[in-house]
Amino acid sequence: xxxxxxxxTFAGKSSYWFLHTFMHGGSSLPGKITTAIDPEILxxxxxxxxxVVITGTNGKTLTTALxxxxxxxxxxxxxxxxxxxxxxxGLVTTFLKAKNNKSKRPLAVLEVxxxxxxxxTKYIKPIAFVCTNIFRDQMDRYGEIYTTYKKIIDGIKLxxxxxxxxNGDAPIFNSVDLPNxxxxxxxxxxxxENDIKAEPNTDGILCPKCQNILHYRYxxxxxxxxxxxxxxxFKRPVLNHELTxxxxxxxxxxxxxxxxxxxxxxxxxxxxxxxxxxxxxxxRFLGIEAKEAATAFQSNERVFGRQEQINVEGKxxxxxxxxxxxxxxxxxxxxxxxQEDFSFIGLLNANYADGIDTSWIWDGEFERLNQMPxxxxxxxGERYRDITFRLKVAGVDEKLHEVEPDLEKVVKDIPNxxxxxxxxxxxxxxMLQLRKDFAEKGYIKGGME
Amino acid sequence: xxxxxxxxxxxxxxxLMNTYGDLGNILVLKYYGKKMGIDVQSNVVxxxxxxxxxxxxxxxxxxxxxxxxxxxxxxxxxxxxEIKKFIDSNGCLLAICGGFQLLGKYYIDAKGDKIPGIGVxxxxxxxxxxxxxxxxxxxxxxxxxxxxxxxxxxxxxxYTGSDERPLGDVEQGYGNNGKDKAEGAIYKNVYCxxxxxxxxxxxxxxxxxxxxxxxxxRYPNDDFSQFEKMKVEKAY
Numbered sequence: 269x270x271x272x273x274x275x276x277t278f279a280g281k282s283s284y285w286f287l288h289t290f291m292h293g294g295s296s297l298p299g300k301i302t303t304a305i306d307p308e309i310l311x312x313x314x315x316x317x318x319x320v321v322i323t324g325t326n327g328k329t330l331t332t333a334l335x336x337x338x339x340x341x342x343x344x345x346x347x348x349x350x351x352x353x354x355x356x357x358g359l360v361t362t363f364l365k366a367k368n369n370k371s372k373r374p375l376a377v378l379e380v381x382x383x384x385x386x387x388x389t390k391y392i393k394p395i396a397f398v399c400t401n402i403f404r405d406q407m408d409r410y411g412e413i414y415t416t417y418k419k420i421i422d423g424i425k426l427x428x429x430x431x432x433x434x435n436g437d438a439p440i441f442n443s444v445d446l447p448n449x450x451x452x453x454x455x456x457x458x459x460x461e462n463d464i465k466a467e468p469n470t471d472g473i474l475c476p477k478c479q480n481i482l483h484y485r486y487x488x489x490x491x492x493x494x495x496x497x498x499x500x501x502f503k504r505p506v507l508n509h510e511l512t513x514x515x516x517x518x519x520x521x522x523x524x525x526x527x528x529x530x531x532x533x534x535x536x537x538x539x540x541x542x543x544x545x546x547x548x549x550x551x552r553f554l555g556i557e558a559k560e561a562a563t564a565f566q567s568n569e570r571v572f573g574r575q576e577q578i579n580v581e582g583k584x585x586x587x588x589x590x591x592x593x594x595x596x597x598x599x600x601x602x603x604x605x606x607q608e609d610f611s612f613i614g615l616l617n618a619n620y621a622d623g624i625d626t627s628w629i630w631d632g633e634f635e636r637l638n639q640m641p642x643x644x645x646x647x648x649g650e651r652y653r654d655i656t657f658r659l660k661v662a663g664v665d666e667k668l669h670e671v672e673p674d675l676e677k678v679v680k681d682i683p684n685x686x687x688x689x690x691x692x693x694x695x696x697x698x699m700l701q702l703r704k705d706f707a708e709k710g711y712i713k714g715g716m717e
Numbered sequence: 718x719x720x721x722x723x724x725x726x727x728x729x730x731x732x733l734m735n736t737y738g739d740l741g742n743i744l745v746l747k748y749y750g751k752k753m754g755i756d757v758q759s760n761v762v763x764x765x766x767x768x769x770x771x772x773x774x775x776x777x778x779x780x781x782x783x784x785x786x787x788x789x790x791x792x793x794x795x796x797x798x799e800i801k802k803f804i805d806s807n808g809c810l811l812a813i814c815g816g817f818q819l820l821g822k823y824y825i826d827a828k829g830d831k832i833p834g835i836g837v838x839x840x841x842x843x844x845x846x847x848x849x850x851x852x853x854x855x856x857x858x859x860x861x862x863x864x865x866x867x868x869x870x871x872x873x874x875x876y877t878g879s880d881e882r883p884l885g886d887v888e889q890g891y892g893n894n895g896k897d898k899a900e901g902a903i904y905k906n907v908y909c910x911x912x913x914x915x916x917x918x919x920x921x922x923x924x925x926x927x928x929x930x931x932x933x934x935r936y937p938n939d940d941f942s943q944f945e946k947m948k949v950e951k952a953y
Binding site: 404413414465466468469470471473474479481593624625626627628629630631653656657658660661662 | 740853
C-alpha cells in the first residue's frame with residue numbers, strides 16, 4: 269500500500285469514527301476527505317473484494333437489500349451501502365467502515381448510481397453487474413434513458429469479464445452487444461400467442477435494431493415484458509430465471525413462482541417482484557439454492573425500501589415515495605390491490621431533490637383511483653395546485669376531495685380521516701417534511717433511514 | 718336539448734413523443750370538452766400510419782427524446798402534405814418542444830446533426846453548446862394580455878419566421894432562444910411552445926381557446942358565446 273493510500277485511509281476512517289461517535293451520521297464526508305487525499309483510493313480499498321454492482325433507475329435500494337439477505341444464507345459478512353449513498357464518495361465511505369475480515373475473500377454488494385458505475389470500475393473490476401431497469405427519472409437532472417444507459421455501459425466496458433445479470437424484460441438491456449457473460453430474468457407467466465402494444469405514454473418502445481415499434485406477448489408494466497419486433501425478428505432473449513406464476517398480491521405482500529420454486533416477499537408491487545427476481549438471480553449466480561433464497565425472503569427482516577408503515581393515532585398509514593411516472597404507476601397499481609376502504613393523500617413538492625419539473629404527474633394513471641374504495645382524498649404540498657387539478661381531471665369526486673397545502677395540517681387531519689387505512693404518496697422533500705413532523709409527534713423515530 | 722358536438726384529436730406520434738407528460742394536454746381538452754358537453758375523441762397517429770387532415774379538428778404533437786425524434790423526423794415527411802393541408806384549413810395544432818421544432822425547417826440535435834423538419838412553418842432551430850434552458854417560465858401574450866406559466870427544458874434555440882408571432886413575450890425565463898424575448902410561436906391556429914408537456918394543464922385558458930376555435934371551424938353556423946363566457950380553473 270502506498271503511503272498516500274495509507275494516509276487517506278487513516279484520515280477517512282478517523283473522520284468516519286468521529287462523525288459516527290459524536291455526530292450520529294456522515295455517509296459522504298469521510299469519502300470526500302479520503303478521495304481528496306488519494307483520488308485512486310477505491311483501487312486500494314476494493315482490491316480484496318468480490319464486488320456486485322446494482323444499478324438502474326428504480327429498485328436499486330430494495331434489490332441491494334434483498335440480495336444481501338439472500339447472500340447471507342452462505343456468506344457471513346457482506347459489505348453493503350444500505351442507506352442508498354450510491355455516489356463515489358458514499359462507496360468510499362462504505363469500504364472505510366468495513367471491519368477487517370482476513371479469513372477469506374469478502375463480498376461487497378453495492379448500490380451504485382447510474383453515472384457513478386464508471387467511477388467505480390475505473391479502479392475495481394466487479395464480478396457482476398445487476399441492471400434493474402432504465403426509466404425516465406427527473407430528466408431535469410439525468411437526461412434521456414439512452415444517455416443514462418450509455419453511462420452504465422461505459423462503466424461495464426471497463427470490466428468485460430463481469431457477468432451481467434439483467435432484467436430480460438427490458439428491451440434496452442438487449443440493445444448493445446457486450447462481450448460479458450449474461451444472465452437474464454423475467455416473466456414467463458403468459459400465452460405466447462398474444463400480440464399487443466404498450467400504452468401511448470410509455471418510453472423506450474422502439475426496436476433497437478430496426479427502429480419500428482415493438483410488440484409484446486405480455487406486458488408486466490411500462491415497457492417491460494415479452495417483447496418482439498414483427499419487422500426484423502428482434503426479441504426478448506432466452507431467460508435463465510423465469511417467473512412462471514403470480515400468486516396472491518396485496519399492497520404488503522407478493523407470492524410468485526420462479527424456476528418452480530414458490531417465493532414470497534413481505535412487500536407489494538410488481539416492480540418489487542422484479543427486484544426479488546434480481547436478488548434471486550444474484551443468489552443463484554453465487555451458489556445459493558432456490559430453496560435457500562425462499563427462506564431468505566421469508567426471514568422477516570425489515571428491508572429499507574421506499575415505503576413504510578406508520579401508526580398514527582390508530583390509523584394504518586403507509587407512506588410511499590414517488591418520483592417518476594413509472595414508479596408512480598406501479599404504486600397506483602399496488603394500492604389497487606387494497607380490499608378495505610382507505611384514504612388517499614397526494615403530496616407534491618418541486619424542489620431540486622423532488623425534480624423541479626412536475627409534468628410527470630400527467631403520465632400517472634390517477635384515473636384508476638376512481639375504481640378503488642377511497643373514501644377521502646387530500647392533496648397538498650408546495651405544488652398542491654398541480655396535483656389537485658390532476659385529480660380533478662382524473663374525475664375524482666369533489667365532495668370527497670380536500671385541498672390542504674400545509675403538510676403539518678395534513679398530519680393533524682390524519683386521525684380524523686373516515687378510514688382506518690391511509691395511503692400517502694409523496695415526493696422526496698414532502699416525505700422528509702412529513703417524516704420530521706411524524707417524528708416530532710412521536711409516531712416514528714427521526715431521520716430518513 | 719342542446720346539440721351534441723364532437724371533436725377529434727390526432728395525437729401525433731403519441732407513443733414516441735410524450736417525454737414530459739404531453740398526454741396531459743389531451744386529458745385537459747377532454748376535461749373541458751366534457752364541461753362544454755362536447756364528445757372529445759383522441760387517437761394516436763404513429764409510424765407508418767396515415768394522418769388525414771379531414772378526419773381531425775385538433776392535433777397535439779409532443780416532445781420526444783433525441784433518438785425517437787430522429788425516427789419521427791423521417792416518418793413525418795410522409796405526412797407533410799396532409800399536415801400542411803390541416804394547418805391551411807385552420808385546423809388547431811398544439812406543438813411542444815420537439816413537435817415545435819419538427820414543424821419548422823430544421824433543427825440541430827445534441828450530436829450536432831442537422832435534422833430536417835417539414836417546413837410547414839418558417840422557424841428553424843440551432844443548438845447551444847453545453848447549456849440548456851431549464852426552469853420555470855412566465856410569458857405574456859401581447860394580443861390577449863394573458864399570462865402563461867410553464868416549465869422549460871431545452872437545448873435547442875429557435876428563431877421564428879416573419880409570419881409567426883410569439884405565443885408570449887418572456888417575463889421570466891429564457892424562451893425560444895434567450896435573446897429576443899419571444900416564447901413559442903403562433904401561426905394561423907397553430908400554437909407552438911417550449912413549455913414542457915402539459916402546457917394546457919397549467920394554462921387552462923389556452924385549452925378553452927383551442928376548443929372554441931375547433932368548434933367554430935367544425936360548426937361554423939353555431940353560436941358558442943356561452944362557452945366563451947365559461948370560467949376556467951386556476952391550476953397554477
